[in-house]
Amino acid sequence: DTGVSQNPRHKITKRGQNVTFRCDPISEHNRLYWYRQTLGQGPEFLTYFQNEAQLEKSRLLSDRFSAERPKGSFSTLEIQRTEQGDSAMYLCASRFGKGTEAFFGQGTRLTVV
Amino acid sequence: AQSVTQPDIHITVSEGASLELRCNYSYGATPYLFWYVQSPGQGLQLLLKYFSGDTLVQGIKGFEAEFKRSQSSFNLRKPSVHWSDAAEYFCAVGAYSGGGADGLTFGKGTHLIIQP
Numbered sequence: 001d002t003g004v005s006q007n008p009r010h011k012i013t014k015r016g017q018n019v020t021f022r023c024d025p026i027s028e029h030n031r032l033y034w035y036r037q038t039l040g041q042g043p044e045f046l047t048y049f050q051n052e053a054q055l056e057k058s059r060l061l062s063d064r065f066s067a068e069r070p071k072g073s074f075s076t077l078e079i080q081r082t083e084q085g086d087s088a089m090y091l092c093a094s095r096f097g098k099g100t101e102a103f104f105g106q107g108t109r110l111t112v113v
Numbered sequence: 114a115q116s117v118t119q120p121d122i123h124i125t126v127s128e129g130a131s132l133e134l135r136c137n138y139s140y141g142a143t144p145y146l147f148w149y150v151q152s153p154g155q156g157l158q159l160l161l162k163y164f165s166g167d168t169l170v171q172g173i174k175g176f177e178a179e180f181k182r183s184q185s186s187f188n189l190r191k192p193s194v195h196w197s198d199a200a201e202y203f204c205a206v207g208a209y210s211g212g213g214a215d216g217l218t219f220g221k222g223t224h225l226i227i228q229p
Contacts, residue, residue, distance in 0.1 A: 042219030
């Protein structure tokens with residue numbers, strides 16, 4: 001399967017713990033995006049990479065959130081000191097460049113208890 | 114700032130009937146427009162996109178959408194729905210230039226229910 005891959009698919013964690021999610025984009029795609037989707041809402045943009053450079057961060061991305069894409073391939077999203085409000089689906093998407101559509105992964109569903 | 118409004122939270126349609134899902138957008142420049150579909154617990158699948166050119170675009174699964182600049186709308190249509198079309202539908206707008214402000218802005222979605 002050459003689509004966008006996200007791991008894990010589900011994560012249950014206790015409040016205050018740190019969690020890390022991984023996204024493997026489609027191999028030739030240089031742009032990678034993270035979105036958060038809460039129940040009954042559309043996805044909300046969190047951050048965006050072009051190759052290894054993080055070019056944009058939403059105000060939604062508090063200082064407890066950090067994202068990396070160290071070699072311009074896979075990306076990780078870490079949430080420190082999780083809160084119940086962090087419970088959501090975290091979606092990753094990738095695309096090749098200007099004028100192309102984004103392809104989404106299946107998402108990681110985070111539940112903070 | 115760009116925004117997307119999907120005025121219908123839920124729509125119920127009988128199987129075999131026609132469907133129209135509404136989407137209005139606000140964007141300062143020429144937009145990229147998209148419709149995505151999401152089944153429960155799944156990611157988003159692209160149905161169709163508008164970048165430029167013909168304002169009536171065809172997508173997968175028999176869907177089409179029409180871009181109307183004067184109305185800032187990009188409504189999704191299907192002439193005859195199937196039970197498998199039951200899902201959440203999202204309209205989204207993106208930057209044309211593909212520069213730094215590059216993420217998509219999504220509407221809140223329309224939940225489509227198909228009656229037998």
